Amino acid sequence: MKPSDKQKKPAPIPPKVRPKAAEKIPGTVPVRFSAIIFNVVAAVVSFLFLTAFFQHHEPDPANPAETHMNSGYDWLVNTMLKGNLETIEKNPDKSLLEKYELKWGPGEILYVNQIKSVVPDTAIIMLPPAKVFREVGFVMTQTGPMVQKAGEPNCKTFSMAELPWITYFVYPRRVVYADSVGSDLHGATYIVSIGGWGLDRLKYQVDNPQPFMVLPVNK
Amino acid sequence: MFAYIFLLGFSFLALISRDFKLTERLALAMPIGLGLTSFVMFFLDRTTHSITSDSVMISVGMLMIAFSFGRLYLDWKANDLPWKRPRQKIDLSWLTLVWVIFAGMTANLAWGITQKCLFWPPAEFDTILGYDLLSKAIAHEHYIFNSVLLNKDMVNGCGPRLLYPPLLALCNSLCYMTGMETPKLINALFFVSWVFIIYLLLRRFVSSSGAIIFTFLTVVVPEMFAHASFSLTNLPCAIYTTIAVMAFVIWYEQKKEGFFYLSFVAIIFGIWTRSESVLFAGGILLILLYVAIREKRYKYLIIYATSVIPFLIWTMLLKAYVPRDQAGFFITKPFYDPSKLKQVLNAAWELMSSSNIYGLTFYIIIAGFFLILIANIAIHFANKQNKYVLGAFVLWILIYAADGANVFSISLFALLMIAVAFINGEKWELMFIFFFALGTYTLMFYQMKNDDGSLFNPGGWMQSGYKRGLFCYAPLGLFIVVTSNWVSWGFEKLDDQLRLFRKN
Numbered sequence: 001m002k003p004s005d006k007q008k009k010p011a012p013i014p015p016k017v018r019p020k021a022a023e024k025i026p027g028t029v030p031v032r033f034s035a036i037i038f039n040v041v042a043a044v045v046s047f048l049f050l051t052a053f054f055q056h057h058e059p060d061p062a063n064p065a066e067t068h069m070n071s072g073y074d075w076l077v078n079t080m081l082k083g084n085l086e087t088i089e090k091n092p093d094k095s096l097l098e099k100y101e102l103k104w105g106p107g108e109i110l111y112v113n114q115i116k117s118v119v120p121d122t123a124i125i126m127l128p129p130a131k132v133f134r135e136v137g138f139v140m141t142q143t144g145p146m147v148q149k150a151g152e153p154n155c156k157t158f159s160m161a162e163l164p165w166i167t168y169f170v171y172p173r174r175v176v177y178a179d180s181v182g183s184d185l186h187g188a189t190y191i192v193s194i195g196g197w198g199l200d201r202l203k204y205q206v207d208n209p210q211p212f213m214v215l216p217v218n219k
Numbered sequence: 220m221f222a223y224i225f226l227l228g229f230s231f232l233a234l235i236s237r238d239f240k241l242t243e244r245l246a247l248a249m250p251i252g253l254g255l256t257s258f259v260m261f262f263l264d265r266t267t268h269s270i271t272s273d274s275v276m277i278s279v280g281m282l283m284i285a286f287s288f289g290r291l292y293l294d295w296k297a298n299d300l301p302w303k304r305p306r307q308k309i310d311l312s313w314l315t316l317v318w319v320i321f322a323g324m325t326a327n328l329a330w331g332i333t334q335k336c337l338f339w340p341p342a343e344f345d346t347i348l349g350y351d352l353l354s355k356a357i358a359h360e361h362y363i364f365n366s367v368l369l370n371k372d373m374v375n376g377c378g379p380r381l382l383y384p385p386l387l388a389l390c391n392s393l394c395y396m397t398g399m400e401t402p403k404l405i406n407a408l409f410f411v412s413w414v415f416i417i418y419l420l421l422r423r424f425v426s427s428s429g430a431i432i433f434t435f436l437t438v439v440v441p442e443m444f445a446h447a448s449f450s451l452t453n454l455p456c457a458i459y460t461t462i463a464v465m466a467f468v469i470w471y472e473q474k475k476e477g478f479f480y481l482s483f484v485a486i487i488f489g490i491w492t493r494s495e496s497v498l499f500a501g502g503i504l505l506i507l508l509y510v511a512i513r514e515k516r517y518k519y520l521i522i523y524a525t526s527v528i529p530f531l532i533w534t535m536l537l538k539a540y541v542p543r544d545q546a547g548f549f550i551t552k553p554f555y556d557p558s559k560l561k562q563v564l565n566a567a568w569e570l571m572s573s574s575n576i577y578g579l580t581f582y583i584i585i586a587g588f589f590l591i592l593i594a595n596i597a598i599h600f601a602n603k604q605n606k607y608v609l610g611a612f613v614l615w616i617l618i619y620a621a622d623g624a625n626v627f628s629i630s631l632f633a634l635l636m637i638a639v640a641f642i643n644g645e646k647w648e649l650m651f652i653f654f655f656a657l658g659t660y661t662l663m664f665y666q667m668k669n670d671d672g673s674l675f676n677p678g679g680w681m682q683s684g685y686k687r688g689l690f691c692y693a694p695l696g697l698f699i700v701v702t703s704n705w706v707s708w709g710f711e712k713l714d715d716q717l718r719l720f721r722k723n
Contacts, residue, residue, distance in 0.1 A: 039717050084338070085331055103340075164367075164373055168348070
């Protein structure tokens, strides 16, 4: 303490203010009764607003192109969200593959799974050339996809004809197409045979050829 | 891992400023943490060529500790350590039944879409043939320029979506590194944080009922809401750019230094997600140029100008490493084609006005613009400048009635809005950034090639790219409306009546 500092009088201790009985929540005081009435009215208005906002309109068969002012919000809650939550509730324990199957149907994703289950992570897979993918596709059946000639009813084209698409699903396995590497196997140790293509590149005879097969180059 | 990332964002926000409330720091922590982590990963890639979960975790942990100690040191120097501060009293003066109803509805929707997001695996074309493919490769090969990005066939097959700046791909790869089957947690974290962020940033200007109603309106924009369950870059980009612009406006209006740096960081992360965010940086830089000239202070302008550096670095790295045959999308020469311009504007308005895509959002925004224009002119009519604005408004009505919406009439309307905001103390800077970015964004599509008709085709550039790019503008337009003087005044009066607990 410096000499010049005077001994200060201790500041009086303020009397403790006891909270009023009405002040139940610290830092706030309840407001007048009219606010409660206003809140109830505003809550009813809000509720009515939200009901109108998300009101569901069934599509009119006579005028399917008809849209309502709230059609986006209606779709969002009553179609998209409701439908998805129902699906989630019915299928709580689906695996990743099953979820894809649920979303896209029993199609190409099952072929992809076949590739993944046969080919080890480090392997290179050879897929048919673009010409084959132009000539054949697949149809979805209850038991899974079936290879079909392109142009047949309900025939879908193979997405695996696109390198990024198939790489996404089979990564870290590497993919090469037969037409990009010519007759060379380019290190491929597995071949995806579609519609009989590729069986001649194997170093052994296949006893029971199937329309879609994932086979090692060497037995 | 994700708890560390959250703490990294939280400690970073604490370090840069004490301007942020605790709730704001909690809401912003995850997107900021993810953005910072993506830069940490990029730094690891460039220095050690090895992005592993261990190296990321150690780096994030070290940064988090450094930021926390940095904050404590600053507080200690200022003799203001956190545990010595008086505790804030609980304040419930914001609570109204309207708030409870809209907050409940918003929470219900957010919960539903998050469940959807986490249930379904990524199935969107752009993510499979783009960022998520890259993120799988990053997680497995431990570097960015990996077998996917260096494969010419892959790059050509994926198109530009593989070449976007790497924020989302890096964040997604964290999920794969930590053993998850899908990266959808990232989208859920972004969206849930976003709901809180909109509300809390709006609360800086608007009473609780106004903020929650407009938070609800922002969350429920149909196309954006649907994207909350997709693994695409558009929503994270919109989140970062909106944070950047809203934080910039808080800095400009309320002189809170911390929000300038938040805006700066958020725009960097926005640009690091999608390059088109650079348009917002351009708008903000023009405002900062005005500030610099008016106040002879160049600090903020110079700092903010550096936000485009990540964009330049990424562009240079792509040029240096990535093999590709793609020709550019843009016509490099300036040209004037009124019919193409008209087509772009019509397609843009078709998307904005579609009740299936943007619902009532752009109608609310336009109604709000007219309210701002008319209310300010009418109430401050004594101001001579407002009389000129009224004259210009009448002229605009005549031009619009004669020739409809074209570049001239839309530009004149934008100028009118900026002028009326400037004259009457509205947030003119926000109006300027909105119109500048939206205008240049739309013109960007006009400048695109359309040799194969892909610009206007169903599913073409306008129908997909432009539509999703509007995610940045829908929240900002709503932000302009609700924070305008008369709308926020209206909500203030409403809340005066609804307030259940008064402040002591």
